[in-house]
Amino acid sequence: MTDTGNHPADESDIATKTPSQNDLDYKINLLFGGSVVRKDLVKVVKGNAIVPSYVLEYLLGQYAASDDEETIQAGIDAVRRILADHYVHRNEAELVKSTIREKGRHRIIDKVTVTLNDKQDIYQASFANLGLSGVIIEPAIVNANPKLLVGGVWCICDIEYFHSDDVRVVPWILGSLKPIQMSSFDLDGYLESRRGFNTEEWIDLLIQSIGFNPKMFGRRAKLLQLVRLIPFVERNYNLIELGPKGTGKSHIYSEFSPHGMLISGGEVTVPKLFVNNANGRIGLVGYWDVVAFDEFAGKKKRTDKALVDIMKNYMANKSFSRGVETLGAEASMVFVGNTSHNVPYMLKHSDLFDELPEAYHDSAYLDRLHFYIPGWEVDTIRSEMFATGYGFVVDYIAEVLRSMRNTDFSDRYQQHFALGSNISTRDRDGIQKTFSGLMKLIFPTGQATNVEIEELLRFAIEGRKRVKDQILRIDTTMAAVDFGYSDKTGVWHGVSTVEEDEYPEYYQSRSFSADDEAPTAATDTPDHDLEKAAQTSDTLQPHLFEGHREFQENQRGVSYETLLLPHLRGAKEISIVDPYIRLPHQGRNLVDLLSLLAASKDPADEIMVTLVTKAEQGEYEQQHLHMFKEIQDSAATVGIRFAVTWDETIHDRSIRTDHGWKLLLGRGLDIFQKGSGSQYDLGARRQEFRQVFAFGITYIRENGPDVEAA
Missing domain, CATH: 3.40.50.300 (P-loop containing nucleotide triphosphate hydrolases)
Known part of the structure; x- marks a missing residue:
């Protein structure tokens, strides 16, 4: 069997990167050879066995922890044989019992639970799938594996059969028992190999x-x-x-x-x-x-x-x-x-x-x-x-995580940041435990940059804020908390939850009954300025929002109609700079924007829209050009004159209008996450039902004619 402990790879262990292997998989096998397995193999070997993944991966780790295809295939075959010969299916329990009786001894894989029979002063084991109970188990085995007493453990067991004329004697005998989990590993090797990966990897x-x-x-x-x-x-x-x-x-x-x-x-x-x-x-x-x-x-x-x-x-x-x-x-x-x-x-x-x-x-x-x-x-x-x-x-990895429960990184942010002074002890504990846990998972050596620490701290604060904000709705006697942190320069950084940004009109820190009307949010925020710009006429909303807005990953309620259209409406010429309009979904995003422009103008008017982007090279070049030709032809039928200009030097994304607006787009038009792909997904029909990536947008009013929302 292959040792699943982590060892530094020597030259004899380093296999040549295969064509089907990406750079990350190659690095994983190089630095953690013997401790990793191809994850799709679990489905391959599982079949109809109702067994946890960690049991299957334990076996795969013994026989198929490799990036060599021949070794993997041989390991899969070995694990399949083991499951076929030893895993107990409930509907085949009687057959397995017969096998044990006829052979006298047989190895099985089953979940074992132990109880103490205090009348006879003995420990007795039960086998979940085999359906046996009352099997005597030695106290030494129970003492070494106390979880057998609470909830049970998946084990590889040798079961023997010896019939006695005494009906009180159970004929089934436990010959040996081995829990399916690692007995040891090298934590120092794990930490050293972690240094070979960047954070994203x-x-x-x-x-x-x-x-x-x-x-x-x-x-x-x-x-x-x-x-x-x-x-x-x-x-x-x-x-x-x-x-x-x-x-x-x-x-x-x-x-x-x-x-x-x-x-x-x-x-x-x-x-x-x-x-x-x-x-x-x-x-x-x-x-x-x-x-x-x-x-x-x-x-x-x-x-x-x-x-x-x-x-x-x-x-x-x-x-x-x-x-x-x-x-x-x-x-x-x-x-x-x-x-x-x-x-x-x-x-x-x-x-x-x-x-x-x-x-x-x-x-x-x-x-x-x-x-x-x-x-x-x-x-x-x-x-x-x-x-x-x-x-x-x-x-x-389960043993690694368990061993790191002894480590504490809860104060690692304090050399860079300080939590708000009115954050209570219980709130602080929640934030620090989450931060410590994420540090141990992502930066187990404790080494992280200022930016990386800030990301985890913000995330930890948000998770606790979500709890506390809801408690304030339930119990109005609790004091409100200003969740955030200060950096070393003393600058305050407030933290909000995604749903707070999505639904400010409903996100209240007070208790009210289901029959109450939820109060409306304040209307002097940038969010509401932007929403009103999209929903009101120029006679009611003469000014459009200027400044910067940030959107969190997974936020909903965002659409081009509220995000872009108010600032584009009324323009006769629009220039879109986006280097990445290549894939089909990116082309559809562009079409969505053009259709909004067409629907918002007088049918007799025309708008000139120029896209500045990078050209596709190689085998997809013609497909890329064909996509733009189709967009151009379709747009022309609704009064949009669409043209493409190629520029290989561009990187930043922006939209500029002839009536004085410049919009800096952090991600360009590609702000929406991929949905399920189903034609029945509502998100495929309306943008506001889709989740977005994290992105920012800056609205700059340049020199030009007065701009009013139309």
Whole structure:
């Protein structure tokens, strides 16, 4: 079997880069050879086996942790044979039992759970798929693997059969047991190899390790995925994610690590989670690094008041009581659930915790949460989103993350930035734990630039702000907080959430009933100036917004109609400078803008639109030219004279009009994220329903005739 420990590659290990391998995959294999696996292999070998990914990757890590195609294929064949010969399918349990009886001994892969039979003073094992119970297991095995007692562990076991005339004797005997997870790894080697990657490459490696294709995610979307890993790397971290169905909320906690336990929210009890006072046995929080509650949302769900009280105390103080004794534990708590309404509905009628059971819709409980992942920003999982490149073998990275729970980076930002003075201790703890977790994931050596630290700090502040702002809507006695930070020059940087920027008219820090009308937001902000410019006539809105605006990744409610059209309306000549109008979706963006211009003018008028861009070279050159010819012909029918000018020197993006406006476009026209591609996706019909990339736009009024909104 291949050693899955991380070792520096020597020259004999370095394979030549294959044609199908990109630069990142080549570097991954070069620096982490033996500890990575091609992520699409899990699907290849899984078949109909209902087994966590970390079990399959454990086997693939033993046999197929390579970038050599022959070795990979041989490893796949070996893993398939192992699964065919040893994995127990429930519908074949009787056949496996027969095999054990006939052979006398047989190796199986199954989930094993152990209970103590206190009447006979023996430990007994149960096998989930095989359907066996009461199998005697040695105390030494249980002591070495205490998780067998709480939730069970996937194991490779040798089962023997010996029949006795005594009906009280179980004929099944456990010959050996080996948990499916790594026994050791080299943390120093991991940290040293990390230095061979830049930040973007490393984040992409982590995203591929989770199982996703990083090309399908923007920077913010990647960070949201990585926040899901913080509970594995940070002790006593309290995380919640609420959002639509099908976004993979619970996947990481059931598939990613042998140190996490996913349980249904309806199955939680005090004895199971904390302690059974009848026998003194510690519950899940004493043995698992992460305890995640699936299907946690549901207003009508019945809840145990005692459980809620103990949970609040544990989340705040990392301890719970067993009779008169107080015990501590390190398990992080994760709560995931589905929402029934979209964000503006929740903001208008209640709050973003609207779906929680009544007992948990409580400011004292919510204030213990360190970060709220906005699940509505996470894409529904589609087949093209899964990784085909290399990522860490799951049990390897799981052990790395577990070992880094001993590291603390919570103060690394303080040499560059200072949090706001009115941020409470609990808010500060939430921000710092999130920041520390992200640092450990992305910069495990602790080395990061000022800009990189600021990005993570802003993100951590936003996640806690989302929690606190909703608490203020529920409990008006709590003091409002000015979330942000100062840099070393004393300049203040405020932080907002995406939904705050999207729906300012509904984002209130006060409590009101569902029957109340949500108050309107102040109208003296740039956002509202811009919206009014798009919605009112020149007699009502004589001035257009000047200055700079920033939009966050995943923000919705943005369209060319409100963003660009008010400043372009009335122009006779428009010049668009954008070096990247090459791909079909970029051409469609241009057509969307031209159609708005055509619809806003008098049908008898003409507008001259000139695009300054870079020419496509190579095999797609003719396709590129054909796209512009089609746009030109179509635009001419509606009074838009469209022309293209080639300039290979341009880089910046802008729009300039003959009536005095210059718009500096950070991303050009390509501001919208790719949707599902379905013809039934509403985002394909209206831009405001689509998520955007992070971008900025600056409106400059140059010398020219007076400009009024038309």
